[in-house]
Amino acid sequence: MGYAEGEQAATTLRRALGMVRLTRRFTMLATLYLFVYGVVVLLFRALTRCPRNLLAFGFLALFPVAAVALALERRKFPARTAVKALLDSMHRCGGLLVAGDERDAGAWDARLPEFRVPTVHWHARRHVLALTASAIFVVFAFSIPRRYTRPQSSYTLEVDHLVEELTEQVDLLEEEAVLEDTRARALRDELDRLAEEARGDDPARTLEALDHIQAVMNERASEAAEAALAQVEEMTKAQALADASATLAATGRDPALMAAAMKALAGLLKDQELERMLAGALPEGLLGAAQAGALTPEQLKALSELLKQCKGECRGCLGRLCKARLIDAKFLKLCKNAGRYDPDALAAFLADGQAGKELAVLLRACCGKGGVDRGRGDAPMTWTEGSSEQGAAFKEQVLPPGPVSGLNNTKLVGISAAVPKVSAGATPVRSGVLATGEGPGAAHTRTVLPRHRAAVRRYFERTDKEGTRSDE
Amino acid sequence: MSEKQDAILTPDELKPATDLMNRALEQLDRMLLGRTELHRMVLAGILSKGHILLEGLPGLGKTALVRAIGQILQLEFKRIQFTPDLMPADILGTHILQETGPGKREMVFEPGPVFTNILLADEINRASPKTQSAMLETMQERSVTLLGTTRSLPDPFFVLASQNPIELEGTYPLPEAQLDRFLFRLIVQNVSVEVLDEIISTRRQGEPPAASWQMSSEQLATVFAVAAQIYLPHPVSRYVARLVAATHPVGTEATDQIREYVSYGASPRAAIAIAESARACALMAGRPTAGFEDVKQVAGPVLNHRIILNYRARLDKATPSQVVAALLDTLPEAGVDVPDDVELREA
Numbered sequence: 001m002g003y004a005e006g007e008q009a010a011t012t013l014r015r016a017l018g019m020v021r022l023t024r025r026f027t028m029l030a031t032l033y034l035f036v037y038g039v040v041v042l043l044f045r046a047l048t049r050c051p052r053n054l055l056a057f058g059f060l061a062l063f064p065v066a067a068v069a070l071a072l073e074r075r076k077f078p079a080r081t082a083v084k085a086l087l088d089s090m091h092r093c094g095g096l097l098v099a100g101d102e103r104d105a106g107a108w109d110a111r112l113p114e115f116r117v118p119t120v121h122w123h124a125r126r127h128v129l130a131l132t133a134s135a136i137f138v139v140f141a142f143s144i145p146r147r148y149t150r151p152q153s154s155y156t157l158e159v160d161h162l163v164e165e166l167t168e169q170v171d172l173l174e175e176e177a178v179l180e181d182t183r184a185r186a187l188r189d190e191l192d193r194l195a196e197e198a199r200g201d202d203p204a205r206t207l208e209a210l211d212h213i214q215a216v217m218n219e220r221a222s223e224a225a226e227a228a229l230a231q232v233e234e235m236t237k238a239q240a241l242a243d244a245s246a247t248l249a250a251t252g253r254d255p256a257l258m259a260a261a262m263k264a265l266a267g268l269l270k271d272q273e274l275e276r277m278l279a280g281a282l283p284e285g286l287l288g289a290a291q292a293g294a295l296t297p298e299q300l301k302a303l304s305e306l307l308k309q310c311k312g313e314c315r316g317c318l319g320r321l322c323k324a325r326l327i328d329a330k331f332l333k334l335c336k337n338a339g340r341y342d343p344d345a346l347a348a349f350l351a352d353g354q355a356g357k358e359l360a361v362l363l364r365a366c367c368g369k370g371g372v373d374r375g376r377g378d379a380p381m382t383w384t385e386g387s388s389e390q391g392a393a394f395k396e397q398v399l400p401p402g403p404v405s406g407l408n409n410t411k412l413v414g415i416s417a418a419v420p421k422v423s424a425g426a427t428p429v430r431s432g433v434l435a436t437g438e439g440p441g442a443a444h445t446r447t448v449l450p451r452h453r454a455a456v457r458r459y460f461e462r463t464d465k466e467g468t469r470s471d472e
Numbered sequence: 473m474s475e476k477q478d479a480i481l482t483p484d485e486l487k488p489a490t491d492l493m494n495r496a497l498e499q500l501d502r503m504l505l506g507r508t509e510l511h512r513m514v515l516a517g518i519l520s521k522g523h524i525l526l527e528g529l530p531g532l533g534k535t536a537l538v539r540a541i542g543q544i545l546q547l548e549f550k551r552i553q554f555t556p557d558l559m560p561a562d563i564l565g566t567h568i569l570q571e572t573g574p575g576k577r578e579m580v581f582e583p584g585p586v587f588t589n590i591l592l593a594d595e596i597n598r599a600s601p602k603t604q605s606a607m608l609e610t611m612q613e614r615s616v617t618l619l620g621t622t623r624s625l626p627d628p629f630f631v632l633a634s635q636n637p638i639e640l641e642g643t644y645p646l647p648e649a650q651l652d653r654f655l656f657r658l659i660v661q662n663v664s665v666e667v668l669d670e671i672i673s674t675r676r677q678g679e680p681p682a683a684s685w686q687m688s689s690e691q692l693a694t695v696f697a698v699a700a701q702i703y704l705p706h707p708v709s710r711y712v713a714r715l716v717a718a719t720h721p722v723g724t725e726a727t728d729q730i731r732e733y734v735s736y737g738a739s740p741r742a743a744i745a746i747a748e749s750a751r752a753c754a755l756m757a758g759r760p761t762a763g764f765e766d767v768k769q770v771a772g773p774v775l776n777h778r779i780i781l782n783y784r785a786r787l788d789k790a791t792p793s794q795v796v797a798a799l800l801d802t803l804p805e806a807g808v809d810v811p812d813d814v815e816l817r818e819a
Contacts, residue, residue, distance in 0.1 A: 020814055078808045085707035085764075085806035090818065094754060094763030099705040104479040108760065111483070116819040123813040 002109045003100045006087060009115040014083040016120045018073065026069040027127045033065050034134035041141040049196055052142055090118060157198035157206055163191050166210065169217055172324050176317050178224040179217075187213060221326035227273065228314045229334055234274050235314070239307040241265040246300040262293035282306055415460055417453050480703045481760035489698035490758045492691050493519070496544050497756070503540045503680040504533055506667030512756065513658055513773055514541065514632075519699050519752035522655025522745060523611050523631040525596075525646075525777065532660045534634040536680055538592040541632075543683045545692055547589035548626065554599035556642060560606035564616045581618065586610050589626050593633035597643045604650055607631065611653040628696075648780065655745045656770075657777035659793075695755075702751035703761045709747060711805050712767055716743040718803055719779055719796075727802050733785035733795055738778040745774045764805040772796050 037058050044050045078086075081101060088097040091113050099105050146156055167188060174184035190213065198206040245261040269275060269290050278287060282303070289295050290303055321327045493515060500511040514537065517524045526534045535551065542549030552563055565584035572578045585591065586607075596604065610616055614625045633654070635646075651657075663671075671678060687695075704712075718725040720737030730737075750766035757766070776792040785795070810816065 017808070017810070017814075021811070024811060024814065076809060081707060082806050082808045085711075086804075086808050086816075088707070089764040089805040090816070092763070092765055094757065094759040094765060095703075095705045095708050095761035096759065096763070098707045099480060099703055099761040102705055103703060105760075107482040108480070118816040118818050121815045121817055123815065126813070 002112055003097070003105070005115050006084065006093075006097045006100070006112060009117045010080060010084045010087055012117045013087065013120075014078055014080060016117070017083070018077050020120045020122050021076065022069060022073045024122060024124070024127065025073050026066050027124070027131050029065050029069050030062060031127070031130045031134045033061065034131070034138050037061070038134065038137040038141040041138065042144075045141070045144075045146060055142070087115060091115060157200045157203050159195055159198045159206055159210065162210055163195040166191055166213055166217070169214075169324050169326055172320060173217060173220060173224075173326070176224070176320065178220055187217075218326055218328075221321050221324075222328070222331065225318055225321055225327045225331045225334075228318055229331075231274055231277055232311050232314045232318075234268060234271060235307045235311050238265060238268045238274070239304050239311070241268065242295075242300045242304040242307065245295070246297050246304065249297040249300065259293070262295065265295075266291050266293040278306075278310060415457075417457070481698065481701050483760075485701075486698060486755070486758065486760050489695045489755055492687060492695050493756045495685060496687055499544045499683050499685055500537075500540055503544075503683060504537055505670055506663040507533075507537075507660075510658060510660065511537070512753075513656060513770070516749050516752040516756060516770065517656045517658075518545070518628075518630055519695065519755065520655055520745070520748040521628060521630070521696075522749065523633070523653060525651070525654040525657040526632060526634045526660050527637055527657060528634070528660025529638065529662075530636060532662065534632075534660055535592060535594065538590060538632045540680060540683070542590045544686055545590075546686045546689065547628070547692075549590045549592065550585040550588040551592040551594060552585050553594045554596050554603070556598060556600055556644075558599045558603050560603050563603065563606050564610070564618060567619060581621070581623070583623075584616075586616060587623075587625060589628055589630065591629070591631050593631055595636060596633040597635040597646055599644065601644055601647065604644065604646065608650060608653065611650070628692075651777050652739055652741055654777065655749060656773035658773055699752055699755050701760075702754050704747055704751060705761055705763075707806060708750070708762055708764060708767060710807065711764060711803075712743050712746045712750070714807065715767070715771060715799070715803060716740070716746070716775075718799055719775060725803060727799055729790075729795060729798050733781050733788070733790050734779055735782040736780040738775050742774055742778045746770055749774060768800055768805075771800055 041055050041058070044055055045052075081098065084101065085098050087093075088095060091097070093112060096105060096108050096112060146158065146160075170179065170184050170187045170191070173179040174181065179187070190209075194206055194209050241261055241264055245258060245265060248258040248261060269278065269287065275287070275291075282290075286295075286299055286303060286306075289299060295303065318327075318331070322331070497508075497511055497515055500515070501508050504511065514524060518541065526537070528534060538551075539549060541547075552558070561584065563584050563586050565582050565587065567579040568582050569577055570580040572580070593607070596607075610625060610629075611631055614627070614629050616623050616625065631654075635643075675681070714725055716738050717723045718727065718737075719730060719734060719742075720726060721731045721734050723730070723737065726734075746767060747762070749770040750762040753766040753769055754760070754762040772793060775796045779792045779795060781790065781792060781795070804810065
């Protein structure tokens, strides 16, 4: 009890009142701001192509809103004297508490009541509902599709996904060095412009332009794919020749043939496109030695490995172009077969001169196509990856006993030209797998037609020239 | 000296005056049954040295109340029955030609009934405006001026007027200037059945018993001196000022009801009256300071005859008391701006 307690209670109440007022003010301002923000977002989305993540920075403005609320409430922050007067009134102190600030009222300290700080209740339901509604409005403004944000007369054509897809294709072509940087940049700018100017009331114009860009890129991609395929073929030949040369060098049986193989390999590697491509991948000395036809067996092996890597890169490039749907189905099939050794093509390449023909024969002998229906039987089979037996195991099943065991104890009674008589009630013998199906002992029921009977008789009556005869 | 000025009354200094007033109130309650609150307000008005207008039906004990107060406080009491033919001289007094010696005559002033401590102006609204105006100086200046000579009235001087709210035929409504001079307008209500039963069963002819204790003039002077030292804190005086300002339709804190019903608000004299009577209430409650509850207690009797309502209020049957009560409920005492949707609950 006393003035000190009254002071403390006034301070606590003042702080609580200030906090509630600040929260209330912030809620009101935030509600107002969010509504305005939602409208601005809608306007921006309707009038410009400003991306949503850029517009989302508007949420940061809630911090200044909080600062404004603080500044406004700071001015209206209840004075300490006023809060004490409020406490005086609520506790019915009769002016004693407030008089303590102005006069010496120490004699009445014990007469003051016990001060209980009143609780500050804010009936915030209306404010919270309004804030929630404004927040939902902002979310709605962000999530509504762009076509609904445009006026009906000039709404934007929704080509964002097409533009995005084409942009990705441009990026891929630029990355694969199919398109030059300047050309790729120009295409991207063109795509942005098209997306900006795409209008719903004239969709043909935009779509035709996009189709044109798509066609240009497909054409460039096809050209690049053809070139890559050709290079892969060349590299395949070169790899086969390198392998054959390495084999010949290892055996050392035919220097002339070896020289012919080296010469053919050098001829292949002198191709400008291939040389350009291999220039970065192969060591300078190795490429020079290969073009001079003076490779050692180790260099031949290294050349073969490097050619294999380059082929892989080319095939990867083709795969990415296929995946981006920049090349059509024809190339897709060629891409799948790209890099596979074709002895016929190599033979055709080596066809001129006797040495070339012998080399082709040698290569045919060295390298089979593999498989059971292609290539000669004496060609070595090329094993790549073994088949997995996973899920391919046969299920073991015990079959029922067959009818053979039943016939072991049979005895020939006679031969009749007619249909054997079957006593009534006798059931045909069924066993084995036939017992489960429709076939009910075919020997008992099959009818021998009359025109066949003579043939049957002759069969049983014939004398076997080798000395065997029927049991009769 | 300054320390003395800066200190409010101590409990020991206050207690004798409070006891005296409570004893006077106890005597009043014993003599006149069933009107404790009215008696408290009348005593508060007397402590504030203000005049009181009692409004009520005949036979409710207004005269008996004034007589009882005079008896308890040992003050001179006179009664004037106001009638339409009553003249100012009948109230204030007049000069009479008298023979003061052989062959010598002189105009001698014969004081009227106003020269007393407690004047009961019975049915004051029956007198003509001319006669009513004779009361203005006496009530405000507590003096009478006749033929250029001003004569002071005895101290203390109170006017306790009564008027009948139903018999309005042949009456002259009090002018606003005169109404404003009354500290309180108190409504004298009927008493309950139990009180009536007690009156008729314990008192012959309804005569109240004589006072068993009377306050001496010295004691009364002590009470007045202590009442003058009751302190009015600044937040409370601010509340009084805001309250009176809010009775004006153009006031910044005027409520919607005030703007709709009130033509003219209360005068500064009303603020003074509230402050003084709040001090008196605080003394009677045993406090050295006037508080918000004291202001609320006296605001109704002080303001209800000072607010002038318009015709719309008459049509809606709104009374000044209702308007003042609504204003007291609406206006925050401490001036803390608490929004409507924020509520302070006692812990």
